[in-house]
């Protein structure tokens with residue numbers, strides 16, 4: 628697996644040299660799954676995935692808990708129910724190029740509009756850490772949060788391994 632950012636110092640220059648988790652490398656190679664299928668990041672906006680630590684088969688199946696579901700991977704058998712608005716946009720857990728940046732902008736506009744209308748929105752990827760974190764953080768910026776606060780909110784909701792793809796973090800910081 629490709630190296631991800633350390634979940635303790637996030638390779639921040641001030642914290643990295645003394646970091647006990649990565650011993651100053653700023654990088655990690657493991658990324659454990661979350662306990663919860665999804666968590667609420669700000670009121671009405673949830674972030675999650677298709678896999679949880681327990682590997683309980685139906686834990687991540689969406690029925691009618693949400694008004695809008697955005698799936699960044701395409702996997703059958705995980706809902707949502709018929710009649711729930713569902714957008715599938717595949718995004719690779721890789722670099723953010725111009726095309727992906729445009730798609731992110733579009734997604735953030737759609738999700739932010741739904742949150743403003745008090746609809747319950749779920750953004751989900753595989754582990755519910757990076758791709759969903761990227762879209763949720765981008766949406767939070769659209770809703771007026773500073774980038775650093777958006778990243779912190781995502782990590783507070785989904786745990787320290789959220790947004791540890793260094794290219795995603797770099798893209799957010801470039802906004």
Ligand SMILES: [Zn+2]
Pocket residue numbers: 633634635636637638643646647648649650651652653654
């Ligand atoms: Zn570290």
